[in-house]
Amino acid sequence: xxxxxxxxxxxxxxxxxxxxxxxxxxxxxxxxxxxxxxxxxxxxxxxxxxxxxxxxxxxxxxxxxxxxxxxxxxxxxxxxxxxxxxxxxxxxxxxxxxxxxxxxxxxxxxxxxxxxxxxxxxxxxxxxxxxxxxxxxxxxxxxxxxxxxxxxxxxxxxxxxxxxxxxxxxxxxxxxxxxxxxxxxxxxxxxxxxxxxxxxxxxxxxxxxxxxxxxxxxxxxxxxxxxxxxxxxxxxxxxxxxxxxxxxxxxxxxxxxxxxxxxxxxxxxxxxxxxxxxxxxxxxxxxxxxxxxxxxxxxxxxxxxxxxxxxxxxxxxxxxxxxxxxxxxxxxxxxxxxxxxxxxxxxxxxxxxxxxxxxxxxxxxxxxxxxxxxxxxxxxxxxxxxxxxxxxxxxxxxxxx
Amino acid sequence: xxxxxxxxxxxxxxxxxxxxxxxxxxxxxxxxxxxxxxxxxxxxxxxxxxxxxxxxxxxxxxxxxxxxxxxxxxxxxxxxxxxxxxxxxxxxxxxxxxxxxxxxxxxxxxxxxxxxxxxxxxxxxxxxxxxxxxxxxxxxxxxxxxxxxxxxxxxxxxxxxxxxxxxxxxxxxxxxxxxxxxxxxxxxxxxxxxxxxxxxxxxxxxxxxxxxxxxxxxxxxxxxxxxxxxxxxxxxxxxxxxxxxxxxxxxxxxxxxxxxxxxxxxxxxxxxxxxxxxxxxxxxxxxxxxxxxxxxxxxxxxxxxxxxxxxxxxxxxxxxxxxxxxxxxxxxxxxxxxxxxxxxxxxxxxxxxxxxxxxxxxxxxxxxxxxxxxxxxxxxxxxxxxxxxxxxxxxxxxxxx
Numbered sequence: 066x067x068x069x070x071x072x073x074x075x076x077x078x079x080x081x082x083x084x085x086x087x088x089x090x091x092x093x094x095x096x097x098x099x100x101x102x103x104x105x106x107x108x109x110x111x112x113x114x115x116x117x118x119x120x121x122x123x124x125x126x127x128x129x130x131x132x133x134x135x136x137x138x139x140x141x142x143x144x145x146x147x148x149x150x151x152x153x154x155x156x157x158x159x160x161x162x163x164x165x166x167x168x169x170x171x172x173x174x175x176x177x178x179x180x181x182x183x184x185x186x187x188x189x190x191x192x193x194x195x196x197x198x199x200x201x202x203x204x205x206x207x208x209x210x211x212x213x214x215x216x217x218x219x220x221x222x223x224x225x226x227x228x229x230x231x232x233x234x235x236x237x238x239x240x241x242x243x244x245x246x247x248x249x250x251x252x253x254x255x256x257x258x259x260x261x262x263x264x265x266x267x268x269x270x271x272x273x274x275x276x277x278x279x280x281x282x283x284x285x286x287x288x289x290x291x292x293x294x295x296x297x298x299x300x301x302x303x304x305x306x307x308x309x310x311x312x313x314x315x316x317x318x319x320x321x322x323x324x325x326x327x328x329x330x331x332x333x334x335x336x337x338x339x340x341x342x343x344x345x346x347x348x349x350x351x352x353x354x355x356x357x358x359x360x361x362x363x364x365x366x367x368x369x370x371x372x373x374x375x376x377x378x379x380x381x382x383x384x385x386x387x388x389x390x391x392x393x394x395x396x397x398x399x400x401x402x403x404x405x406x407x408x409x410x411x412x413x414x415x416x417x418x419x420x421x422x423x424x425x426x427x428x429x430x431x432x433x434x435x436x437x438x439x440x441x442x443x444x445x446x447x448x449x450x451x452x453x454x455x456x457x458x459x460x461x462x463x464x465x466x
Numbered sequence: 467x468x469x470x471x472x473x474x475x476x477x478x479x480x481x482x483x484x485x486x487x488x489x490x491x492x493x494x495x496x497x498x499x500x501x502x503x504x505x506x507x508x509x510x511x512x513x514x515x516x517x518x519x520x521x522x523x524x525x526x527x528x529x530x531x532x533x534x535x536x537x538x539x540x541x542x543x544x545x546x547x548x549x550x551x552x553x554x555x556x557x558x559x560x561x562x563x564x565x566x567x568x569x570x571x572x573x574x575x576x577x578x579x580x581x582x583x584x585x586x587x588x589x590x591x592x593x594x595x596x597x598x599x600x601x602x603x604x605x606x607x608x609x610x611x612x613x614x615x616x617x618x619x620x621x622x623x624x625x626x627x628x629x630x631x632x633x634x635x636x637x638x639x640x641x642x643x644x645x646x647x648x649x650x651x652x653x654x655x656x657x658x659x660x661x662x663x664x665x666x667x668x669x670x671x672x673x674x675x676x677x678x679x680x681x682x683x684x685x686x687x688x689x690x691x692x693x694x695x696x697x698x699x700x701x702x703x704x705x706x707x708x709x710x711x712x713x714x715x716x717x718x719x720x721x722x723x724x725x726x727x728x729x730x731x732x733x734x735x736x737x738x739x740x741x742x743x744x745x746x747x748x749x750x751x752x753x754x755x756x757x758x759x760x761x762x763x764x765x766x767x768x769x770x771x772x773x774x775x776x777x778x779x780x781x782x783x784x785x786x787x788x789x790x791x792x793x794x795x796x797x798x799x800x801x802x803x804x805x806x807x808x809x810x811x812x813x814x815x816x817x818x819x820x821x822x823x824x825x826x827x828x829x830x831x832x833x834x835x836x837x838x839x840x841x842x843x844x845x846x847x848x849x850x851x852x853x854x855x856x857x858x859x860x861x862x863x864x865x866x867x
Contacts, residue, residue: 182811
């Protein structure tokens with residue numbers, strides 16, 4: 066995350082606001098607008114869920130594009146599984162934002178997060194939009210308000226920024242995300258908005274975003290429930306230069322996007338609902354990256370692994386056995402496992418270790434590191450998750466009622 | 467489950483015992499023997515986990531067979547991820563049982579359940595075996611002792627029996643199972659032993675068992691963590707007749723096996739660790755049974771669905787969205803969902819229903835029924851699971867330490 070003392074770096078050409086529209090029963094800020102002063106190149110990546118939210122359908126139909134002017138985001142209501150009425154409500158959100166901002170509805174992207182299956186309260190959304198557009202600002206506090214407005218069960222806003230000289234020009238990237246549960250691999254109920262003033266063509270944005278998401282938000286799981294609303298958007302105002310980036314400059318920009326996505330993905334796992342541990346899973350020695358990710362995902366999503374870590378229980382058999390049902394072929398005799406750098410399983414046999422000391426090590430630090438090594442090849446993957454606690458149960462047993 | 471008042475029906479040709487060998491730290495019964503008076507036809511179905519327990523490897527190497535004389539089962543230790551030493555310990559268990567029973571080690575099947583990654587305490591196992599063989603009996607209480615001895619976190623023994631006249635002869639089937647967690651689809655840490663006196667060839671037993679397991683133990687999930695030790699064994703003493711069953715008689719026998727497996731699978735889901743609800747998931751209107759099972763499995767394994775039901779929260783969007791990430795192609799507009807017979811989602815749009823009444827209905831009954839209907843075809847599947855509670859977390863956060 067960005068260093069608070071250093072302040073947030075805001076890319077040129079963007080304004081923001083977050084307001085209380087009254088969509089969230091809790092009464093917090095729940096409507097955000099990100100607005101560009103000139104048409105932006107834009108790309109997006111979305112949930113692969115067959116049941117996807119109305120705003121996801123809307124954005125998919127528009128992107129990639131070269132003329133995007135705004136993003137409207139609401140929390141408190143996912144506008145998913147809402148049928149024709151839901152689609153009409155998303156469109157009306159874009160129409161109303163376009164009227165207020167002086168652009169076509171097709172220049173407005175929309176994202177939603179919250180409870181599934183309820184229609185958006187449109188009078189509240191429309192009034193909130195007018196209020197939000199009225200207070201748009203390019204100040205740091207306005208972007209921080211966006212980060213707060215899109216939170217659901219998140220305990221803290223997630224925001225990152227980076228400035229770099231690329232191809233002789235100062236380029237800034239700002240990333241804002243939300244997510245704490247319904248976080249499956251292939252994204253999550255996670256939203257992320259990346260704004261930059263670096264001049265990049267939408268087709269380049271698309272490739273860069275897809276690659277960055279693949280090694281960040283797609284390597285993240287809280288409980289493996291893929292959301293209907295996952296959305297990652299990347300907008301370039303091109304205010305930092307006339308000439309679109311290419312070659313080494315473009316590669317450097319891609320590196321910044323990837324790094325921002327990884328920082329935000331880690332922040333989401335670290336804010337997993339009710340979690341007391343942040344877990345990093347490294348799987349190495351696989352034939353392919355896909356194999357390594359499949360194994361990492363099974364470990365990340367095993368309730369038995371997650372509860373054992375919650376209990377500071379070095380019950381490594383659960384980790385090894387989770388690896389075994391990933392659908393990846395391997396030899397048990399080649400498998401080795403480390404927990405917090407302690408070898409617990411070597412070449413298919415239990416290693417002797419101090420259980421009490423390892424338990425204390427797990428208990429005493431929030432980050433826990435699991436490292437599983439196969440003997441099948443050179444490919445590896447890193448995955449992030451959190452532990453499973455009684456607090457997660459409490460939070461989720463009573464969400465809508 | 468069998469009616470306790472009616473008593474348990476014991477197939478001819480089998481004896482049983484369950485004793486305290488001292489393997490379980492809790493000090494309960496933990497070693498069971500099932501012994502046949504004459505060589506039995508036998509078949510087995512096992513975990514598909516790449517990391518599988520030593521006893522699974524042992525049984526896989528022997529079955530199907532026509533000359534099995536005993537099954538030895540221990541709880542308290544899975545003998546999984548234990549390397550060469552683990553294999554040697556399983557073999558030694560069979561050798562010692564063979565000495566005691568007067569048969570070859572290859573006539574003894576072995577199953578284990580409990581913690582992964584610890585070597586079996588062989589002196590205790592061997593002393594326990596001698597004690598168990600010494601008290602073998604064909605009385606009901608002896609088979610009940612087996613059901614108790616194989617329990618780990620189960621809160622109750624799981625046993626079922628059925629007698630039927632098949633091809634003019636009284637045939638009896640007795641089934642004993644254990645399982646309460648690490649219950650993934652494609653079996654679980656579940657063990658089940660089915661004994662019959664119906665005369666059936668091992669090759670027929672194999673096909674009948676595979677089919678029965680497919681619609682019972684493979685349609686069962688507690689938390690989706692496939693175990694290293696899953697084992698289902700079916701033995702026929704042929705004591706009910708000389709002539710192997712065929713045709714209609716064989717089909718009738720297959721029906722009894724299937725019914726017993728389903729009863730035991732339901733009993734496992736109903737005993738899911740810390741559960742307060744038993745959940746039946748029917749998925750209908752699919753192109754294939756595999757599609758229906760994939761969707762049912764995603765719903766059964768969603769922590770968000772399971773916690774919502776625990777909280778009596780009719781948050782049906784979680785169920786619909788879980789269906790959406792099963793990797794099955796369908797149209798959202800064709801989807802309808804019922805919870806406890808109440809329509810909550812019709813043809814892709816929210817249905818109006820009394821949320822309070824439905825919440826009360828969920829809260830007030832242990833079984834909860836979910837029915838999801840697609841519009842893709844005529845195939846269907848039924849799956850069983852349970853809710854996810856803080857008690858599950860408590861039980862699993864501190865299992866080995």
